[in-house]
Amino acid sequence: MDDNQALYQGSTVAELYRSAFKGFAEREALVGGATRWSYRQLEEACHRMVRCFRQMGLRRQDGIAVLATNRPESVAAIIASHLMGLRYTPLHPLGSEEDQAFVLVDAGVKALVVDLPRHEARGLALARRGLVAHLLTLGPAPFGTDLLAASAGFDGSDIEIDVRPDDVLKIAYSGGTTGKSKGIVHHQRTVVTSALQQLAGWEWPAEVRFLAATPVSHAAGAMILTTLLQGGSVHLLERYTPEAFLATVEAERITASFLVPTQIYGLLDSPALDRRDAASLGLVLYGAAPMAPARLRQALERFGPVFGQVYGQAEAPMTISYLRRDEHELARPQRLGSCGRSLPGNQVRLLDAEGREVAVGEIGELCVRGPLVMSGYLDRPEETARAFAGGWLHTGDMARRDAEGFLYLVDRAKDMIISGGFNVYSSEVENCLAQHPAVALSAVIGVPHDKWGEAVMAVVVLKEGAAAGADELVAFVSARKGVVNAPKVVEFVPALPLTALDKVDKKALRGRYAPQGGGVSFLAQAMASRYGE
Template identity: 45%
Template sequence: MIAAVQPQQLLIRQLFTAEFYSAVQSESSMRTQLHKEIFTPHLLIRALQDNADREVIFLPDGSSRTGREIADETSRYCQAFRAQGLNRASRIALLSGNRVEVIHVTDAALLEAMLITSLHPMGAVDDFAYVVEDANIDTIIFDPKFDHLVGELKQRCPQLKRVWSLGQSNSGENLLPFVSNHDAAPLIAPEVNGEDVYRLTYSGGTTGKPKGIEGSYRCFMTMTQIMMAEWEWPENTRQLLVSPLSHTGGTLFLPTLLAGGSMYVIPAFEPVKVMEMIQEHKINCMLMVPTMIYALMDHPRAPEFDLSSLETIIYGASPMSVPRLQEAIKKFGPIFFQFYGQSECPMTISVMRRSEHLVDDPKRLSSCGRPVPWIDVALLDHQGNPVPDGEPGEICTRGPLVMPGYYNKPDLTEEVFAHDWLHTGDIAIKDPDGFLRIVDRAKDMVITGGFNVFPREVEDVIATHPAVSAVSVFGTPDEKWGEAVTAAVALRPGMEASAEDISKLVRATKGPHQTPKIIHFVDAIPVTNLGKPDKKALRKQFSG
């Protein structure tokens, strides 16, 4: 059952006790220490200390690690980084599947105040090369299963000074012997400023080029506080991780520790394996995107498994079909918790708690919840003025959760911070109870199965096919994926191309999640009065 502790009490107990300060700060008589700020490195050290003798993570190979083992190995990575010449000016890229070394690398970078960015395991070399060049990456650390991709990346990015693999590989030097050369040492939180940037998260943009979203110590400290205070964590949390540990999954590790829980990691989402893990380990908490929930609901073997231990299913990243959400609540019970956020304001702008999922109220179930009180949230018009309740306006936010800006993109930063607000690009309506319902997106991003797909990037690939005259990519409603990436393609006169030809081209260049699931061949792409492709007309035509 959920612990009977008020969120504010939980937060105070975890973050602001006198014992906490004494554990993470050295003794000093200097007045400058009296109001010294604490950030996620301090929380990490304290959480590992508090869970030193308890198994906190269970891995795909059947092994587990205690808090002390995580801390000791992370300290070896810190020392290895320093011994190999890395420092605060170093810039690291990580490409890995779900393995424990992901935690050690990301936490060591955090504790050494180095900048790190994660390359998505489902990405393509073109995307990786852009990130490496744009972020001035000098060190890449990778899982050997991506050896072939990193080999190509090395050829395209000669500025890489260090190419380290987490084991034997052909493309990089094995990092693990460097790590094992060191003895465990106490972890020490770095001296940092809240506005210092230690993480870049890359997301696409309206220009078709990814943007480096800066993550500061202040931003991620706030994110963790909000997750502890507002998310509904079961007592004795046993969380099954099915998302990439280098991305969303990694953000769950510290809150799980602070909640006194444990994390069970599997390589990837596979319905039968997930149900086996839930039944065997009495999993009571999971974060899933809607397509994963649908897959569990629809799997023919689902009745074979006891999933009754689940107390909280956390979902987000894309809209969930209202009929399917109603079906899920009836199947699993009132255990669904929704979060809404974006990389620029990570994880939690609003939440809809389990008790707020009213199964017989479709409008409520189509909501993304109510704003959390830790940041300012408003619905604004194009002039930056608040809109009346019941009228559509862009979700805008400001406060300590908001990113510092886009890396090396001052014009885009100024644009997204217009009127001194962060503009999310999502258009919503607020109901009388304060719940937000997203009705449209100001941008054309397609959210499919929890992945963000930016049409321009896909259009640019399809346009390289010699038979293609014009193309427009957009999202259409899909019961399984939330939205399906859909392409309307006009061919050159006298030339031919099949849907399979187009799909293969995109898959080879951008990866499977950006490949259109639906391709329509049309005589011409409709345009607006301004001569731009009329995506609204295309969505209307092909959404039936």
């Protein structure tokens, strides 16, 4: 790199972490289980791991994967990979062995870090495959090398950082079956941009005590750096339950957290909510899936104006748009269905199938430009070209924009149902069902139908002690959204399948109720029984 290039180069994630470590050395940085680390202690733990990695022969831009739980040692391993300039890949904590093995090969991973004890069995299975040069465990195990023991003898003093702005920071994998998942490549600029947008656009409390209640390998991990840059503390919840969340908030006086909608619904429906003091919460970020406005209203009435909605996706993480706390106005209920306005630094357009911007109030695909956007899909040039068609990242999310610039997601393009030639947006039907007093949670899917192409099906969880029949819910939606949007069949279940991130797993629902490969589907049988078709 010549002097002129160096003059204008951007920062790296490693430099941001170092500035936080040096700026707040004696403050509490990381809390999990019985561990309470200061910034200095966290920095030293990371430096020891870096020196250990280097002795093993790992070099800048080698690939490292982490199968993690929410504990301090996992966070230290992830930060150490960033300080060393490794290409970090998080493994899905509930992924199958075949999917995880595929990722290790596809990403060219040289070292795999396995957290114990939860992932010991999977770590052993992957070890037997011999896919990586170094299999490291966070604690003693009958396989691999104990990273904690191996790094304990190394010096924790400052290390030389050789990380460059054009380095790949992370390769994250989209959902999919083995051989079909895509590696999403992010260079340093993506995470640096997201961190700066979080700092500038989100209303953080004066003292940040952030509770990571979702996996640090996914959404919660994106807020660790931002918390540390403010001199705050990160508290790790190893496994989310409403009781565990509320107990930690009360005990640690938590001021900020990130939750997905189903977790918020669980809090609202939990008896523990009346027994615990959650008054310290100043900012509850939510996102990763649509939240029903009716339930959001309940949350605002119960917790107060502490909610901020984030919108992003793996290809442009966390900070495409934001709905501020003061924009969650109960007096303007339509606003509760918005994901906010685009954050500075992002260009956002709603485009039709020909790449033309749609008019205010019309529905188009939400497309993004800017430094937040991924570099592309790993070794998938054709899929990268499709995602970047016309010079925009095509998110696959259908949305409309009002005259004030607020964005309203109506559905994922793949979740939109076309029934009898009409577009049905599943999220709108779910939002309608959420207004029924007996409904705790619902998922609406489209399933094949000989006459209509697709039919609308609702899978519903009722609130404890509540009762409602299928005909009642169908009539409820028909009266509010019209007969086209009304479910043709309603299936009641005790719980909906969730992903590792506590999002409703519609893919699993489609597999259950609309299996591929022919045969008579559940829906066809139910409709034949109901309508005599």
